[in-house]
Amino acid sequence: MAEIELRNVRKHWGDFVGVDDVNLKIADEEFVVFLGPSGCGKTTTMRMIAGLEDPSGGEVIIDGEVVNDVDARDRDVAMVFQSYALYPNMTIFENIRFPLRMRGVPKAQHVELVKRAAEMVELGDYLDRKPGALSGGQRQRAALARAVVRQPDVFLMDEPLSNLDAKLRSAMRVQIKHLQRRLKITTVYVTHDQVEAMTLADRIVIMNGGAIQQIGTPDEIYSNPANTFIAGFIGSPPMNLIRGRVEGGTFIAPGVKVEGIDAESGRAVTLGVRPEDCHLNSAPAEMTGIVFGIEPTGDQTLVSLRTDDDLFEIRADRDFRAPLDTTAHISFDRDRLYLFDGVSGERLR
Amino acid sequence: MTQSAATSEGTAISAVPSLRRRRRSPFRRKLFPYLLVAPAVIYLLMITLYPGVYAIYQSFFFVTFTGWVPAGFENYTNLLRDREFWAALWNTLVIGGISLALECVIAMTLAFYAYRDPFIRGWRIIFLMPMLFMPSAVAFIWKLAFNDGRVVSDLLMQLGLISENIDFLGDVWNARLTLIVADVWQWTPFLFIIFVAGLQAQDKEIEEAARLDGASWPAIFWNISLPLMRPVIAVAVILRGIDITTMFANVFIITQGTPGGATETISYFIYRMGFRTFNFGYASAASALMLIFTIIVAQLLLKRFFRSGRA
Ligand SMILES: Nc1ncnc2c1ncn2[C@@H]1O[C@H](COP(=O)(O)OP(=O)(O)O)[C@@H](O)[C@H]1O
Ligand SMILES: [Mg+2]
Numbered sequence: 001m002a003e004i005e006l007r008n009v010r011k012h013w014g015d016f017v018g019v020d021d022v023n024l025k026i027a028d029e030e031f032v033v034f035l036g037p038s039g040c041g042k043t044t045t046m047r048m049i050a051g052l053e054d055p056s057g058g059e060v061i062i063d064g065e066v067v068n069d070v071d072a073r074d075r076d077v078a079m080v081f082q083s084y085a086l087y088p089n090m091t092i093f094e095n096i097r098f099p100l101r102m103r104g105v106p107k108a109q110h111v112e113l114v115k116r117a118a119e120m121v122e123l124g125d126y127l128d129r130k131p132g133a134l135s136g137g138q139r140q141r142a143a144l145a146r147a148v149v150r151q152p153d154v155f156l157m158d159e160p161l162s163n164l165d166a167k168l169r170s171a172m173r174v175q176i177k178h179l180q181r182r183l184k185i186t187t188v189y190v191t192h193d194q195v196e197a198m199t200l201a202d203r204i205v206i207m208n209g210g211a212i213q214q215i216g217t218p219d220e221i222y223s224n225p226a227n228t229f230i231a232g233f234i235g236s237p238p239m240n241l242i243r244g245r246v247e248g249g250t251f252i253a254p255g256v257k258v259e260g261i262d263a264e265s266g267r268a269v270t271l272g273v274r275p276e277d278c279h280l281n282s283a284p285a286e287m288t289g290i291v292f293g294i295e296p297t298g299d300q301t302l303v304s305l306r307t308d309d310d311l312f313e314i315r316a317d318r319d320f321r322a323p324l325d326t327t328a329h330i331s332f333d334r335d336r337l338y339l340f341d342g343v344s345g346e347r348l349r
Numbered sequence: 350m351t352q353s354a355a356t357s358e359g360t361a362i363s364a365v366p367s368l369r370r371r372r373r374s375p376f377r378r379k380l381f382p383y384l385l386v387a388p389a390v391i392y393l394l395m396i397t398l399y400p401g402v403y404a405i406y407q408s409f410f411f412v413t414f415t416g417w418v419p420a421g422f423e424n425y426t427n428l429l430r431d432r433e434f435w436a437a438l439w440n441t442l443v444i445g446g447i448s449l450a451l452e453c454v455i456a457m458t459l460a461f462y463a464y465r466d467p468f469i470r471g472w473r474i475i476f477l478m479p480m481l482f483m484p485s486a487v488a489f490i491w492k493l494a495f496n497d498g499r500v501v502s503d504l505l506m507q508l509g510l511i512s513e514n515i516d517f518l519g520d521v522w523n524a525r526l527t528l529i530v531a532d533v534w535q536w537t538p539f540l541f542i543i544f545v546a547g548l549q550a551q552d553k554e555i556e557e558a559a560r561l562d563g564a565s566w567p568a569i570f571w572n573i574s575l576p577l578m579r580p581v582i583a584v585a586v587i588l589r590g591i592d593i594t595t596m597f598a599n600v601f602i603i604t605q606g607t608p609g610g611a612t613e614t615i616s617y618f619i620y621r622m623g624f625r626t627f628n629f630g631y632a633s634a635a636s637a638l639m640l641i642f643t644i645i646v647a648q649l650l651l652k653r654f655f656r657s658g659r660a
Contacts (some may be wrong), residue, residue: 050557071560072562077561078562079557079558081554081558085554085555085574086558086559087555087559087572088577090572098559098562098564098572102562102564146562264497
């Protein structure tokens with residue numbers, strides 16, 4: 001049971017601003033994902049919630065209580081580190097038991113609780129090994145078990161899957177989500193991987209340069225990105241962003257011409273269109289480019305097109321093939337176009 | 350990539366003679382590394398191995414002013430029957446053991462409190478100072494403090510802890526205490542610096558994980574830091590231990606083995622045999638025994654600490 005609130009939270013080292021004025025409310029039992037490129041301040045924000053880093057300004061509030069001055073040890077917060085941070089001198093059993101010992105859980109319950117936590121994460125039969133004798137995936141599970149064993153108020157995970165291979169990563173993703181739903185523990189999860197964010201989150205907090213860019217459900221973020229940064233970050237491949245200008249209701253860019261755009265003439269704008277909203281057309285339509293590359297992924301084919309000065313990605317049928325330098329005409333789904341301000345990148349429509 | 354490029358242009362390349370592969374002669378290839386280290390090795394051999402071998406050789410002779418008389422193992426058998434030798438060995442163990450134990454405990458305690466301190470660099474410099482003084486000068490200061498100048502006695506009297514002057518050389522344990530205090534004062538910093546470095550080299554995230562798991566700093570120290578420091582502690586103890594078994598300067602200057610030989614360490618015993626009674630063969634035999642003894646103990650310690658530290 002815990003609600004978390006960040007009020008005007010800042011962190012700077014000297015002149016360097018790591019986290020800038022973050023405001024955020026996380027509801028009880030919610031699964032929130034911090035998403036953003038490397039170095040944008042996700043880890044720092046999470047560490048301030050954990051109490052491992054002192055905010056330079058603002059308030060961290062857990063369950064209505066300002067915890068800025070509460071030691072990390074006394075906030076009931078469990079964290080899974082990117083490096084797992086298992087205790088190398090202890091067996092996995094001792095590792096998982098450590099928080100129980102430190103928090104004075106009666107000894108008689110230890111074995112039972114450790115066993116249950118290990119089962120929950122499907123750790124298997126490795127309890128008497130030391131961390132050094134486990135694979136990355138097993139260590140990851142051990143770290144997870146150590147975090148869940150004492151049923152904390154808040155769960156923090158810092159890129160817990162980034163050291164695993166792709167297959168293991170998607171398997172663990174499902175497991176983490178299942179675990180969180182089952183234990184109903186408020187969870188903050190940090191990642192730079194938008195697929196992880198989209199699949200896990202109740203709400204995504206997108207960060208860039210230390211500041212929050214947008215907060216919303218995965219659907220909201222995907223269909224209503226607030227600016228070009230988010231549009232260009234979410235989706236794989238992400239939204240195509242075409243810089244151009246509006247001339248008498250028509251958007252014009254090299255190789256692109258879209259009519260019926262409602263903006264004043266002469267304004268610099270960026271047009272956004274998702275790869276799946278582009279269609280190959282036999283006759284000239286909104287866009288014309290030449291084939292730059294073809295990437296079949298099995299269930300679809302990603303086609304890169306080159307216009308005068310830009311690369312453009314569209315999603316085509318799985319059996320689409322074309323030689324390089326073929327000229328291709330593309331039509332857009334007119335009601336799925338996004339318009340951003342050409343200077344600020346803020347969404348216009 | 351580069352290889353395939355090279356083969357496709359193979360003809361062009363083989364036409365250029367300077368790119369022909371050159372082979373170094375096996376002789377040069379094998380000998381060259383040894384040549385590089387030879388000066389250092391020869392130097393080391395001259396200053397350490399030669400005197401060592403010479404001493405062992407000498408230990409099989411009665412060395413007199415007129416010549417060397419072959420003695421077989423007689424120096425050794427005499428030594429093993431010599432009560433003064435055993436007493437010196439015992440003194441070395443007692444004085445060295447207590448000093449080393451105190452140094453370890455004090456250094457580790459200080460290191461535990463200091464390693465997270467933001468002013469740790471300052472602490473390190475302050476603690477380093479005793480090590481920078483010349484051992485014999487320090488020994489004279491302690492001699493002054495404990496015996497000749499009676500500084501310690503005066504201080505204790507001022508504090509009202511004792512009522513009359515203590516003759517630190519008059520009592521077996523007081524005399525040993527003098528040596529222990531001197532050694533602890535001078536060498537605790539050495540261990541302190543090693544231990545601080547060991548603690549600082551720990552993975553910070555492991556400490557943080559332990560904090561979040563609810564561990565206090567002392568709990569982290571006992572459960573995690575100390576076990577992980579085992580190899581560091583072992584190396585430090587062995588280095589210091591070897592040094593302590595050869596404790597000489599303090600004995601020579603402060604106590605000279607008094608009272609009644611209670612503070613005579615092995616080194617001082619060897620010195621006395623060699624340079625006071627000029628029994629060089631006997632002194633060499635004692636050195637050789639001590640060498641063997643030290644090697645065995647160090648090996649046992651190393652094995653114990655490093656083996657069980659793993660897996
Ligand atoms: N202790 C520190 N001192 C100075 N700068 C730091 C410190 N920790 C992090 N930073 C900087 O703050 C920024 C945000 O870091 P971080 O929160 O780790 O980013 P990420 O989003 O990748 O987790 C980075 O540019 C990083 O270099
Ligand atoms: Mg990070």
